[in-house]
Amino acid sequence: MxxxxxxxxxxxxxxxxxxxxxxxxxxxxxxxxxxxxxxGLKRKVTVYSASGEPVKIYEGRIDIEPTEYGNKIKFAHDGNMVLIFNMGVVVEELE
Structure with missing residues (x-):
C-alpha cells in the first residue's frame, strides 16, 4: 500500500x-x-495616422479583444471601450 x-x-x-x-x-x-x-496587462497602445505620425497614445492596464476583421482593434482602457478602425496600431507590453 x-x-x-x-x-x-x-x-x-x-x-x-x-x-x-x-x-x-x-x-x-x-x-x-x-x-x-x-x-489586463500594462501596455502602451500607439495609434498612427496614414502618414505615420502618432495620433493618440493609450497607456495603462489594457485588455485587447481579438476581432474577426483585420481593420479593427477593440480594447478597454480606464473603464471605457475603445474601437479603432482603419488605423495603424502598435501595442507594446510594458513591464
Whole structure:
C-alpha cells in the first residue's frame, strides 16, 4: 500500500516536471492570456495616422479583444471601450 503512494507521487512529480519544463513557453503564454483577460496587462497602445505620425497614445492596464476583421482593434482602457478602425496600431507590453 505504501509503495503505491510512493509510485503515484513519483509519477505526479515527473509529469509536472515534464509539463512545466517541456511546455514552459506554452504554459507562460497561457498565464499571460489569463492575466490579460481578467486583469489586463500594462501596455502602451500607439495609434498612427496614414502618414505615420502618432495620433493618440493609450497607456495603462489594457485588455485587447481579438476581432474577426483585420481593420479593427477593440480594447478597454480606464473603464471605457475603445474601437479603432482603419488605423495603424502598435501595442507594446510594458513591464
Amino acid at each position: 505504501k509503495t503505491k503512494g510512493i509510485k503515484t507521487t513519483a509519477i505526479v512529480c515527473l509529469l509536472t516536471m515534464f509539463l512545466l519544463g517541456g511546455c514552459s513557453q506554452k504554459f507562460q503564454r497561457g498565464v499571460k492570456d489569463f492575466q490579460s483577460k481578467w486583469v
